[in-house]
Amino acid sequence: MSVRIAVIADDFTGGLFVASNLEKLGIPVFYVCDTAVLHEAADGEVLVIATRLRFMPPARAVAALDGLTTMLDEIGVEHIFYKYCSTFDSTDEGNIGPCGDLLIGKYGQRRLVFGPGYPDLHTYVHEGYMFYKDRLISESIKRSDPITPMNDPDMARVLQRQTAETVGLLPHRVLHRGVEFARGYVDDQQGKGVRYFLMDCVDNDDVATGATIFRHDHITTGADALAIELISQWTSEDAGTRRRTPSPVARAEGGEVVLVGSCSGVTLRQRDHFAQDNPMLDIDICEADEDILMARALAWADEKLGAGQPIGFSVAGDVASVADAQAKFGIMGAARKAEAILAGIAKGLGGRGVRKFVVSGGETSGAIVEALGIQSMQVLPFDELGAGSCISRDARRISLFLKPGKIGAEDVFSAALEKMRAP
Structure with a gap:
């Protein structure tokens, strides 16, 4: 089995969003609900692993993610994307920051991108502030979410409360000036001690530029838009991943x-x-x-x-x-x-x-x-x-x-x- 790319989704529907969009692009996916069948993935397929990490307490989520990534290491996965909700869906007691801490420490990366937002579903991030359907997230229907009420629209601030690492912003005003300018900005911020980059997501151009900057990193994190763009870039440069027409399915009876x-x-x-x-x-x-x-x-x-x-x-x-x-x-x-x-x-x-x-x-x-x-x-x-x-x-x-x-x-x-x- 030769699998280069794996997505760990923190819930089942989020994993399906990524998988269905990849299938639409002709990128073959093996969608896993139980890690006992990881070995059944075919050569060139993108692994999408559905989990229930989203609402786990941080310590339990970190332990589960550690185990999953070790399994992926054992089968030689080159790129691991940790996928969470486009609206972040995380409170001060959430686990996105702790999971990031595990990943950056385990793999010794100098930096880690966090890319919430999904323009195609009207979820945007500008100067770190999240908007849902043209309203600040804190003024949208998400403010009354029964489990993860989103009361603070500043995603960099939300993430910073979950981690001891320094969180910096990769803003739209930098991204829209192009890859080389944005890459230089990231390098400069790293020199100042920033390791976590909360990336703006005003439009799909932001997503494409950010993906190009971080596509050589072993670990990346974010929502659907960044996952789909990164995987599109990774597979376009890999002759081992073949685009395909989706196979017909046998319908269920019952x-x-x-x-x-x-x-x-x-x-x-x-x-x-x-x-x-x-x-x-x-x-x-x-x-x-x-x-x-x-x-x-x-x-x-x-x-x-x-x-x-x-x-x-x-x-x-x-x-x-x-x-x-x-x-x-x-x-x-x-x-x-x-x-x-x-x-x-x-x-x-x-x-x-x-x-x-x-x-x-x-x-x-x-x-x-x-x-x-x-x-x-x-x-x-x-x-x-x-x-x-x-x-x-x-x-x-x-x-x-x-x-x-x-x-x-x-x-x-x-x-x-x-x-x-x-x-």
Whole structure:
């Protein structure tokens, strides 16, 4: 096996965004959910490893990342990209800084780039300040995120609170003057003791210039835009990575379900739209323990599955119900209970012959894929639905659409299922 490039994604939907865009470009991807199958990657494929690192406590995340990178070292990977959310999604107790500290220390790099932002999804960084859909991140829907409220729009300042390394800015006003000028600026800042570079991301030209500056580094970090650009540059200079036309896929046959874990306003509107025409069971996680709620949900499913239409389950609630759950179980406790309930339901439905799963929520997606025992997936190219379409590589051929909570049209659940039915 000869694999030059690996992406470690800190959640499942983020990994799919990178993988589906690479597949659209004709760059072959092996998408891994379980490191036990790393050895199955074919020569020239880009490894994309989906993890659940995003909300792990720093010490646990660092230990997990250390183990993963050691595995990649053992198979001779030349470039490792650590991928996090385009909106950074990290508080003062977050793990992006500590993970950076591990990587720069383990590999002895003199510098490390941090590249949040994704212009194609209206997420920008200018002078270190993040904007989402033309609003400061601290004034956007992300300010009320139930797990990682983004109250400080200055990403360099957020990162600096997570690390003892000196964080500097690689601003748009430098990047737009071209590669050589920006490279000289980086060298000058390194001479002044800066090791971490928070890169502006005003447009795709910023991304391309930054990628060119850092493309020879063994370790890079950032969001989707920087990952895709770097990998495009790496593969264009490597004759061993062959561009290809995506292979046709064998569609899944079986029941259909929508599982809603995200509490974003976007997802709640998508849930309500789906529920207009399909049975949807809303689950109050405060009402009983996990086993009871899962048993009730599966009993309800047994009554509905024979009707020949999709069914749905939601643990998503409004602001008041989320606050009640967090008060009872804690912020992460509420999230983990909700994920466990949906994962248990998914596992039960898989045993009942359901083979088409639409899931909303990055952490929820990871929990459900793990519960279904999926080790690797064939990722479909980015299309009109965006990223998220994939099929398990095992004999069950489970078809999934995994989406982050904050994106997608109101009819995305039904549209994803319709796509799964297409010949």
